[in-house]
Amino acid sequence: MFAENQFKVEMINELPENMAIAVYRCGDLVDLCRGPHIPNTSFVRAFACISASSSYWRGKEERESLQRVYGVSFPDSKRLKEYLCLMEEAKERDHRKLGQAQELFIFNKVSPGCCFFLPHGARVLNKLKAFMQQEYWDRGYEEVVTPNVYNMSLWETSGHAANYRDNMFVFEIDGKEVGLKPMNCPGHCEIFRHRPRSYRELPLRMADFGVLHRNEASGALAGLTRVRRFVQDDAHIFCRESQVKDEVEGVLKFIDDVYKIFGFEYELELSTRPDNYLGVVETWNRAESQLKEALGACGKPWKVNEGDGAFYGPKIDIGVFDALKRKFQCATLQLDFQLPINFKLTYAPEDEGKHERPVMIHRAILGSFERMVAILLEHYGGKWPLWLSPRQAIICPASSDWLEYAEQVRGKIHRAGFHVDIDKSGKSMGKMVAEAHKVSYNYILGVGQDEAGSGEVSVRARHSKGALSKISVDEAIRRFREEVAAFK
Numbered sequence: 001m002f003a004e005n006q007f008k009v010e011m012i013n014e015l016p017e018n019m020a021i022a023v024y025r026c027g028d029l030v031d032l033c034r035g036p037h038i039p040n041t042s043f044v045r046a047f048a049c050i051s052a053s054s055s056y057w058r059g060k061e062e063r064e065s066l067q068r069v070y071g072v073s074f075p076d077s078k079r080l081k082e083y084l085c086l087m088e089e090a091k092e093r094d095h096r097k098l099g100q101a102q103e104l105f106i107f108n109k110v111s112p113g114c115c116f117f118l119p120h121g122a123r124v125l126n127k128l129k130a131f132m133q134q135e136y137w138d139r140g141y142e143e144v145v146t147p148n149v150y151n152m153s154l155w156e157t158s159g160h161a162a163n164y165r166d167n168m169f170v171f172e173i174d175g176k177e178v179g180l181k182p183m184n185c186p187g188h189c190e191i192f193r194h195r196p197r198s199y200r201e202l203p204l205r206m207a208d209f210g211v212l213h214r215n216e217a218s219g220a221l222a223g224l225t226r227v228r229r230f231v232q233d234d235a236h237i238f239c240r241e242s243q244v245k246d247e248v249e250g251v252l253k254f255i256d257d258v259y260k261i262f263g264f265e266y267e268l269e270l271s272t273r274p275d276n277y278l279g280v281v282e283t284w285n286r287a288e289s290q291l292k293e294a295l296g297a298c299g300k301p302w303k304v305n306e307g308d309g310a311f312y313g314p315k316i317d318i319g320v321f322d323a324l325k326r327k328f329q330c331a332t333l334q335l336d337f338q339l340p341i342n343f344k345l346t347y348a349p350e351d352e353g354k355h356e357r358p359v360m361i362h363r364a365i366l367g368s369f370e371r372m373v374a375i376l377l378e379h380y381g382g383k384w385p386l387w388l389s390p391r392q393a394i395i396c397p398a399s400s401d402w403l404e405y406a407e408q409v410r411g412k413i414h415r416a417g418f419h420v421d422i423d424k425s426g427k428s429m430g431k432m433v434a435e436a437h438k439v440s441y442n443y444i445l446g447v448g449q450d451e452a453g454s455g456e457v458s459v460r461a462r463h464s465k466g467a468l469s470k471i472s473v474d475e476a477i478r479r480f481r482e483e484v485a486a487f488k
Contacts, residue, residue, distance in 0.1 A: 044073045149181070182214045197358075224370040227370050252316075270314065270315075272305070305317065314334075334362040393420040
């Protein structure tokens with residue numbers, strides 16, 4: 001049926017021999033498709049071509065170059081128009097465009113798919129990391145630091161050598177194959193098993209901000225949303241099977257608390273046992289039952305995605321919606337029975353009987369920091385909240401005569417822990433204010449003869465539509481602290 005199309009023939013030949021192949025007809029069109037299709041084209045009442053671009057077949061630059069066309073359809077023109085307006089807004093909020101305007105990060109061909117964070121971008125990253133570290137402190141997580149390079153024997157034990165090798169950077173050291181880590185879990189298993197463990201130590205919540213590398217196809221790289229080098233707020237919880245429900249509830253509460261701070265709406269899905277599962281059905285059933293109980297206790301609606309769990313355990317998928325109602329996968333929560341078996345992890349039980357196997361919970365809240373910076377940049381439209389902002393305040397002196405006083409003010413605000421700059425361009429006050437607004441400073445502090453004489457600053461907040469108030473430097477710092485505390 002598809003002999004004239006080499007690409008479809010290639011796809012068909014790679015399918016398992018016992019797999020049913022779906023073909024759909026719509027009028028004269030007969031196509032290879034997982035389906036379902038619409039019954040007929042009368043359902044397509046309003047449509048538009050969104051974009052068209054060249055793309056390497058399967059994202060591999062050595063393969064053929066094809067044309068990729070994106071289109072969208074809605075039941076009526078009103079909803080199509082609303083969608084197109086949102087897409088125009090999304091173009092203005094594109095993190096690559098805003099990141100360049102705010103001098104947050106750059107990419108360079110000397111390291112494809114790896115981001116160079118500039119000073120202001122590093123400020124955002126460090127604030128996100130510090131925020132998560134404080135959350136870990138409050139919630140009983142222990143932070144660890146693990147190597148970036150491991151012998152391939154580790155990845156053979158974990159199963160990644162067999163199932164993930166093509167996505168890894170593999171090379172030789174002293175004649176032996178080693179791989180850059182694409183995830184932290186095997187290293188955490190090694191930490192768990194380096195000495196005997198007792199039930200008294202569980203749950204053990206292990207967090208890691210280690211650098212990860214994944215060999216993504218060059219055609220798949222896209223700004224900060226798909227990179228080869230990244231950092232996650234990664235953590236693994238080792239617990240007893242009886243503790244799974246409480247730990248999952250704790251993670252769901254953690255996700256909810258963090259996403260409320262960022263103003264995210266989200267949805268939950270329980271992905272259950274797939275056809276290619278490992279382990280025994282009874283263990284899976286107990287695990288799925290505990291996840292259902294935890295989801296029921298969290299008070300948010302959720303649905304079941306039958307058969308879409310990982311082969312090593314069921315999982316909860318969290319879909320995040322930004323200000324433009326676009327959906328992203330950031331947080332993850334997965335139960336794992338397989339890695340504890342592969343690494344022979346055990347702990348001494350309460351009754352001193354036969355050693356038992358812990359359950360491993362993989363979880364991330366923000367996910368990749370790089371990807372989260374992109375999402376937040378577009379979510380806020382570049383207008384960062386004060387606690388996360390890389391440009392919290394700028395001092396604009398009325399003339400060079402007041403630079404010395406501006407330095408005194410800057411020193412005091414800097415010592416209070418806020419990012420504050422001085423505009424030394426010598427431009428007019430109007431131009432300095434306009435440029436400060438352009439790069440989204442949260443506060444503009446004017447200083448001149450009156451302010452220097454009284455030890456004050458004239459404050460203009462980004463959100464106050466030009467209103468000015470003259471206050472002391474101490475009062476300005478107090479207001480900054482109040483705003484940060486209220487947001488977080």
